[in-house]
Amino acid sequence: MAMKKKRYALVIDSRKCLNCKACVVACKAENKVPVGHFRNRINEERKGEYPTLSINFEPEQCHHCDEPSCVRVCPTGASWQRKDGIVLVNYDECIGCRYCMIACPYDARYFNEEEGVVDKCTFCVQRVDKGEVPACVETCPSKVRVFGDLEDPKSRIRELLATRRYKVKEPQTGNGPQLYYLL
Amino acid sequence: MGTIRMDRRLFLKTAGATAGAVAATQVGCFKYFKKGRSTAADAKEIPTTCELCPNKCSAIAVVEGGFIRKLNPNPENPKSRDMLCARGNAAVMQVYDPDRIKQPMIRVGARGEGKWKPVSWDEAFDYTAKKLAEIKQKYGPEGTLWSSTEGFQEKFFVNLGQAFGSPNIVRHPTLCLASVNLAYGTTFGTVPSFDMLNSKYVIMSGANRFESIITPDTMDLIGSVMERKAKLVYLDPRFTVTAAKADEWYPIKPGSDLAFILAMLNVIIAEKRYHKDFVDTYTLGFDQLAEHVKQYTPEWAEKETEIPAKDIIRIAREFADAGTRALYYSGRRSSWYENDFQMRRAQAILNTIVGNWDQMGGMVPNASLPKGEFLFMPWDDPKASRVDEVKTNFPLAAASDGVYLKLRENVLSGKPYPIKGWMVYKQDPMNALPDQGKTLKMIEDMDFIGVIDLQMSDMAWYADVVFPESAYLERTDPVEVMPGIWPAVVYRQQVVKPIHDTKPNLEIVQGLAKRLGLSDYFDYTIDQWVEAEFKDLPIPMAAEHMKKHGVWAATGEAHYGKTLTPDHRFVTKSGKIEIFSERLQENGYDPLPVYNQIAQPPADRFRLILGRVGYFTHANQSNNVWLHEFMPENDLWINPAPAARLGIKNGEYVNVASSVGSVRIKARVTEEIRPDCVFMLHGFGKKSKMQSLVYNVGASDAVILETAWDKVSGNAAFHGTFVKVSNA
Structure with a gap:
């Protein structure tokens, strides 16, 4: 049987984000992220003067771009992309030059000093390959993130993108980011 | 090919792990992640129940090579709504915390x-x-x-x-929720839950539900508000996450929430917007209430609360129009002011007159499920009082x-x-x-x-x-x-x-x-105790079910309206919902909520207010390494206007002094607080050197808070302390 083409992506409803950090700790546990480093984070934008104020929270992690600049600049091929769109780092080939960190428009990568390699969100590939959703998606109290396959016309993310307005961040880079933020 | 390489790396990291693992846990909490990782072959998933806060969410522990690798949410518990918060996830680090007490x-x-x-x-x-x-x-x-x-x-x-x-x-209740429990208990004979999933209009004060996570309320409400199914009106002296997500936020004058509620009652009754059938059938004392709240006009309340009268009137109308699906949320931790009991009573009464009792989207008396009891030898009652x-x-x-x-x-x-x-x-x-x-x-x-x-x-x-x-x-x-x-x-x-x-x-x-010499009272094991409890669960193979699933929730469906029969007897003196409470009167308390002004700070002082963030609840959580990194040190929120007056700069240390103590803490100059209040987070400035991450770091609110309590319930009143802030 021919394998059906897949394209994993995240749809993010930032308005529901409470900045509770559940996703960050779940990622830390699932992926053994060292203390002091994070594969995902919540960006905060605080505006206004008392009493006219606003706060926006926006989850951020690797955007698993269609044309990932990190993969383009990697001199050893350590940064690479699976057919289903997931961008990974092959740690054995990473020489720690950190070009990819500079190339990433989202500051989504960190340098693991202890291992001498660059690391980042993998969409919890170990879970996804078992048919599970990434840890950040599963643990979220307000279910901010929806994970799915864009090639599957019946997927929830396809439905959301068909019916809701959304944006991608830094589209001008030509990276083709695959984190879709609902408006 | 790449995934195979990934696996190879996992494998390499695992090699030689077994010997290192046991020793590693003795040394520190991170070592086991480097060396103690086992192959996935011996991975087990064990359902359990989280203990990091009182919500008791269902979780599934993933155990590999004898170590807890991860906790995942257990979707079978309808109350925990298939989630595990930051604290719940960080429970792994509670076990492998090098600061733990390791022997007596x-x-x-x-x-x-x-x-x-x-x-x-x-x-x-x-x-x-x-x-x-x-x-x-x-x-x-x-x-x-x-x-x-x-x-x-x-x-x-x-x-x-x-x-x-x-x-x-x-x-713990008189440091937490005694006043809210007593107020609702006095009114309804029971403390109901709030159906945030189906409510259409929620007013919240004295609670910060989007940072103080309560299941399922937090998750239900954020969904309802953001999907535009519910409107949220929020009163708080501080611009919290809840304020940021609310449809309307009012930085109410601290301690005046009761005035706001009484004025809402005034409007709803004067305009006859209350649920007359419900009030007539199920309640006692409505006429006295109507008379009593005539004095509490929106114009009067505007002066007390600093919320415009026109907004109070509009909110009261919107609330009454949402009727059985409108909620004035009770809150959980209710240790704020000396009038806390009466403030929560007023909420209960407001909820009552719009008829939201036992309705979808309203206040719902708690349903329960049966379980067995372990019977042990009873002891004599103590002789002393x-x-x-x-x-x-x-x-x-x-x-x-x-x-x-x-x-x-x-x-x-x-x-x-x-x-x-x-x-x-x-x-x-x-x-x-x-x-x-x-x-x-x-x-x-x-x-x-x-x-x-x-x-x-x-x-x-x-x-x-x-x-x-x-x-x-x-x-x-x-x-x-x-x-x-x-x-x-x-x-x-x-x-x-x-x-x-x-x-x-x-x-x-x-x-x-x-x-x-008391062994006879405790001559059982936990297994015997648990077995007795499993026995009366009305499901086949109860013990096996609970060990495999960790939770049983019957159908998981909500049931409304079971108490809505005219012959239903509420567990109150009169058997009705008591708007007017004779029991309060007999014990020397106001039978209807009477407004007394709460003292306001003099010009050179600030009111110290407290609260929580989503990742810390209890004082011990700030020392959890996975939570601590979000906030290594607490700080004092102060509005830029008074900060400028006092020459206080963001990020610099200040002294905060009350009549009972003083602390040194970093200032956070922020627009997100009323100019007459300052705020700090709980759980820092520890005296114990075995809380190594927060020992002597930041400040403990307990040092400067003064002693005060709610008159009826005895619940601590934590928001009555006035402090002086000066550059350190």
């Missing part, structure tokens, strides 16, 4: 000096039993105080105190929980009788109570202090004997029914064996009971 210890230096001798369990039990027996002989069993906080194994500790003969059991004199001072309060702050006053005064022994289970009175100086004085006055805890809390730091409890992931606990709109029975089973020389609380209690 007896103090050798002065109290608080931090000199300890590791001892055997026998030695710790013998020593404690001898001290308790001495106190009993000299002062009677009532000369001992047993204080504990909420948890599945708390009952064993409470039982030991009672079997020992002490009436002085003091639990309580040292906090609850019956005379707080006749309506729950005597079995005690009134903590009144209790401390009486212990310090030695009246009505001396208390010389203090046993503490999993509680940190040093940080949970206001005015740490008084708590320290109480500690000094004790002949003996024994503490059971996981971590060296500040209380444990000042103890004479410390008993290390096993973490929740290391033990099996009694089965618990979680009542609610979506009730569930939850089970906490051992996930890994204790990694240090620790014991579950029951075994600590039994060790003491044996030496105190």
